[in-house]
Amino acid sequence: MSLTLYYHPLASFCHKVLIALYESGTAFDKRIINLGDDADRAELESIWPLCKFPVLRDHAQVRDVPETSIIIEYLDRHYPGPTLMIPADWDDALDVRLWDRFFDNYVQGPVQTIVSAHLTGLSCDQTKERTKLKTAYKMIEKRMATRSWLCGETFSLADCAAAPALFYACTLLPFPEEYHHLQSYFERLVTRPSVQQVLEEAKPYFNMYPFAQEIPERFL
Incomplete structure (x- = not known):
């Protein structure tokens, strides 16, 4: 699968991106990050040094996309669903x-x-x-x-x-x-x-x- 979301199921900002992904029907893999686990924290930090989730990794484009609003705009551009989350107008x-x-x-x-x-x-x-x-x-x-x-x-x-x-x-x-x-x-x-x-x-x-x-x- 070309997309992996680094996230935690409890985090409100992760919910925001998950909602957009489910709205679009875009297939993606999930990688739950436990910030209390040293290995998980190091993995996230290697992707986004600020160590904040969610982060979307696009394996096809070899690109990591942080920040919720930017992730959703990225999905609109590269993996659009039936309804765009950002209007064209x-x-x-x-x-x-x-x-x-x-x-x-x-x-x-x-x-x-x-x-x-x-x-x-x-x-x-x-x-x-x-x-x-x-x-x-x-x-x-x-x-x-x-x-x-x-x-x-x-x-x-x-x-x-x-x-x-x-x-x-x-x-x-x-x-x-x-x-x-x-x-x-x-x-x-x-x-x-x-x-x-x-x-x-x-x-x-x-x-x-x-x-x-x-x-x-x-x-x-």
């Missing part, structure tokens, strides 16, 4: 990239700060991070009042970023009851086959997540 593509960055930076970002602080014992201003999430939730609620997916009627890179970000964010800060559009969007995400497959594969590892007790029962 420039303005539409810009909108998708904006909301991809929004979820990575302003939803995933606060989540990772809180989780990392819990794991390392380092302090962080959790009130500040949760306030960021509240602001993000408010923006998403407004955005989703008039659309099915983040950037129109087509599932895109932005939705790939949204699914894992919201899944883990709601374990730290539940969605406000009055945010019906956000809640409906989340339901569309978690019932999409590609997302369901990713969550099913992550299920055996959820006990490793420090806030596992906050994961809704239906996902366990």
Whole structure:
């Protein structure tokens, strides 16, 4: 097989790329990396010295592709599926990239700060991070009042970023009851086959997540 994904089934950023791969139907091999294992860490570091996953290795092109958004754009270019994750229209593509960055930076970002602080014992201003999430939730609620997916009627890179970000964010800060559009969007995400497959594969590892007790029962 020409593609290998170096990843971990629990990692939210890995979920983002897995969703895109399952959406496209692209065949690939999986290489689970345990960062706590010296050999695994050394293997990943030899591919991407920053030692962060996921990384996609394209054996046919003899190329390693890091960073989630770049991986998905690479797949769109070299291994396109039925629906492109980045629209061909420039303005539409810009909108998708904006909301991809929004979820990575302003939803995933606060989540990772809180989780990392819990794991390392380092302090962080959790009130500040949760306030960021509240602001993000408010923006998403407004955005989703008039659309099915983040950037129109087509599932895109932005939705790939949204699914894992919201899944883990709601374990730290539940969605406000009055945010019906956000809640409906989340339901569309978690019932999409590609997302369901990713969550099913992550299920055996959820006990490793420090806030596992906050994961809704239906996902366990």
